[in-house]
Amino acid sequence: MEAKEQVKTTAVKGTDMARKVRGLVKNIYKSAHEAKAEGKKVAYFMVASQYDEIIRAMDVVPLPTENYAGLCAAKRDMDRFLLKAEADGYSQVLCSYARIGLGFDSLRKELGGIPEGAPDGGMPVPDMMLGSSAVCDPRFKWYQAAGRYLQVPTYSIDVVAPPVYADLNAVRDYYIKYQKEQMQGLISFLEAQTGRKMDKERLWETIRLSDKAWQLWYEIDRLRVAIPSPMPTQDHFSIMVAGHYYSGTQVAVDFYQGLYDEVKYKAENSIGVIPDEKYRILYGGGLPPWHTLWIFNYFESFGAVFVIENVYRGYDPVEVPSHVKDPVEYLAWRAYLRFTQRHEKARANSGNPIVERLLGMIKDYKIDGVVFHACRSCRATTVGQVHLKNLLGQYTDIPMMQLVSDMVDLRDYSEAQWKAQIGAFIEALAGRSA
Amino acid sequence: MTAFSQLDAFYQERGKHARELHDSGKKVIGYFCCFVPDEIITAFDMVPYRIQGSQSEPIDQADAFIEPMACPFARSCFNLALKGKYDFLDGFVAPHSCDTVERMYHIWRHNKPAPFNHFINVPHMMGPSSDEFYRKELAYFIKSLEEWSGRKLDTGKLKDAVRLYNRRRAVLRELYELRKPDPPLVSGTEITKVLVAGMGIPAANHIELVKQFIKEVKERPQPKAQKLPRIFIWGNEIDDIAFIRLVEESGAHVVMDDLCTGTRFFWDDVPQTDDPLDGIASRYIQTHCPRSNVPQAQTRKKDLENRYGYINRFVKEWGVDGVIFYIVRYCDTCELEGPDLREYLNEMKLPVLMIEDDYSTSTIGQLRTRVQAFLEMITT
Helix, strand or coil: CCCCCCCCCCCCCCCHHHHCHHHHHHHHHHHHHHHHHHCCCEEEECCCCCCHHHHHHCCCEEEEHHHHHHHHHHCCCCHHHHHHHHHCCCCCCCCHHHHHHHHHHHHHHHHCCCCCCCHHHCCCCCCEEEEECCCCCHHHHHHHHHHHCCCCCEEEECCCCCCCCCCHHHHHHHHHHHHHHHHHHHHHHHHHHHCCCCCHHHHHHHHHHHHHHHHHHHHHHHHCCCCCCCCCHHHHHHHHHHHHHCCCCHHHHHHHHHHHHHHHHHHHCCCCCCCCCCEEEEEEECCCCHHHCCHHHHHHCCCEEEEEECCCCCCCCCCCCCCCCCHHHHHHHHHHHHHHCCHHHHHHCCCCHHHHHHHHHHHHCCCCEEEEEEECCCHHHHCCHHHHHHHHCCCCCCCEEEEEECCCCHHHCCHHHHHHHHHHHHHHHHHHHC | CCHHHHHHHHHHCCCHHHHHHHHCCCCEEEECCCCCCHHHHHHCCCEEEECCCCCCCCCCCHHHCCCCCCCHHHHHHHHHHHCCCCCCCCEEEEECCCHHHHHHHHHHHHHCCCCEEEEECCCCECCHHHHHHHHHHHHHHHHHHHHHHCCCCCHHHHHHHHHHHHHHHHHHHHHHHCCCCCCCCCCHHHHHHHHHHHCCCCHHHHHHHHHHHHHHHHHCCCCCCCCCCEEEEEECCCCCCHHHHHHHHCCCEEEEEECCCCHHHHCCCCCCCCCHHHHHHHHHHCCCCCCCECCCCCCHHHHHHHHHHHHHHHHHHCCCCEEEEEEECCCHHHHHHHHHHHHHHHHCCCCEEEEEECCCHHHHHHHHHHHHHHHHHHHC
16 A cells, blocks of 8 residues: 655644544554454443443443544555445435544455555454434444444344433333333343353443542543633543543543643643633533544644543433442442433523533633534534534523534535634624723 | 315415414414424324425525524524414424424524423334334424423324324325326326425325315326336435426426425325224334345445335336436435435436535526536436
8 A cells, every 4th residue: 555644734732632632542442453353242332321331341342433533543544445335325314423534444344354454553443333312313233234244143232212301200110120121131132142141240340440540530620620721622632541441441441640740730730732822712512523633732722721521421320229220220220320410400500411520620710711613414413513503692692602523524524614613703702801 | 276286285285274274363384394293293183384485585584593504494594483373383393304404493593482392202223112212202293392382182083184284194095096097097297286285284185085086086087198207215304396397398307306395295104903092102203214224234235125115116116217316405414315325226226316406496507517518317
């Protein structure tokens, strides 16, 4: 394959720990290849599906297909996969994570092996695919569609959340019951695939590790209220790898402990991301522009630092009642409590749990402006951003802006347009602080 | 006045009759998609109203509230609501059919709340625990309606409603039988009008009109055989005749469909069970929508058969020569389903044209060339 110049896409990180994440990412795909060679089971899986601990407890090696799409975009090696999926009949407006995954699977099948030069060695053929309905519809439809290329067992679970105005006393029990049954179904499937029974003590251990990691992650984010910001949003888009792809392992706990120590030190010693922090920005929502993460550094050139974000960590720690003694029931309870943790507050105020989260961030992190990223191919994280902006506008008059592109498809991105929008946004920020 | 001209009037002036019913004191409950049981609403002596958009009106107000990369059908519906065209709705109900409708519910409820608003979570997975969860969601929907209306649900009335809607299903299936001859006795354009009209009027009225229409069709002079290709339409929302008429004007018969606005909403009966909610839940959760995940079968062939076996029957019994997919853009589940279904249909030696459209009559001109080329390919 002809050598090509790597176009710069990534952002300059603010923390040392974020700079170590690249190794964690490489290890995901390396581990999957090694696991295959050793005869271990490897599974395609989706982040935030509430089932990570189950997969880890069954010693199945998770292979995150969405992350792989982001990785391809960061490496600017996505076009061949996107175009392959489109040539196979998938629409150009379909989730681009799914298009990259399907295009990769299609090419791998066609070539009889990993496409040459695929980022981080590519993804091996999995032994199974584990989808879910958490977050969006394509997360189970994608794997169903991948059956064209992969004749492997596929299983998906529902992940359910009651709407904000539901009477939680009326619905709680059956929501938790259903969630538990869905997870039990997954366990039965994994037991059949691996030929071994779930060890509940082992499941409790992965839950303990996962909760510990997420607690540390939460505490890190609380440290980020410091002025100047000790850790920017572009770092979040790296350090989330531990929480989402190593959940239920000691690796994640150790990583976040290291990051906690570093961020704490920076906060206590007023070491900011940039020397002169003028504006503190909230990344209000939408998947990251993986193809152009350096844009965060572009904001910084105007003194604007993204200090906190509302994506890829949608909930704070919750306390599952002590009467819950079964680990699967614990997972079901935890999912329910995560999804409903701002319902009561929302009912009393804006009517929208995400608005409550954002308002809390605006207050706690002393936010000067909010930026959303609308992705043309992502309904789940894009539809509703305008609504959020409208609602937030009833409570705050800080500038807000919606940038439009896609999470991985560069064809939807215009650097000139973004820079013009960003210029106007910075002017609005400057006008308020004058 | 013929039954068809009455149905045509209901089709042309959608919402008019429902508004009159609302003005006369009836409660009209608007809902999205195929997962909100008409039977439950009817058993409360309320009028179910299937919310529709307008392919001929530009989406000129919704952009201030919802992104353009959302399903244009859902955006169009909301656009009409913003313009006051759904102010006659006493209730607004949305199921969790897909990502956009789920998000749309919250946006709609906040900006154009009805006196009664409710969201039904519908499992994406299929199986016994999903059936039970959906049944609980329907029971909670009933409880919410009881609290709002101040009346308890009468189980006898729910059983009556099951029988009523099964009668409507039967009469619509009977109408579809008239599409089997060659040439079909009733056109796809007419069928679309009949179905869309029925979404805005009480089922009892619709049944009578469809029965009368069937009689009218049978009394027409027998059309001469034209040997035009017989087309099956698969996709999501077609609540305007424009596209179907385009296909028919291009030299084909539209003889069968699998659409949210077609067989998908009415084909299968609700089983009559001791507790009518059992039958209702089991029927509605089986709706053949790409947003539902049919558990994987052992082999690819079996898997496709599991998912599309019902289409096989439609295709064979209605003598289909070609299939057109009409997908309203940004419907991720249809976009992912399309290539699999095409593979299945191609195995049956059926040619497929896949169209992605903006839910707008303004695009019809562009589609004409593609449809004509497809029909030409079939006939040569």
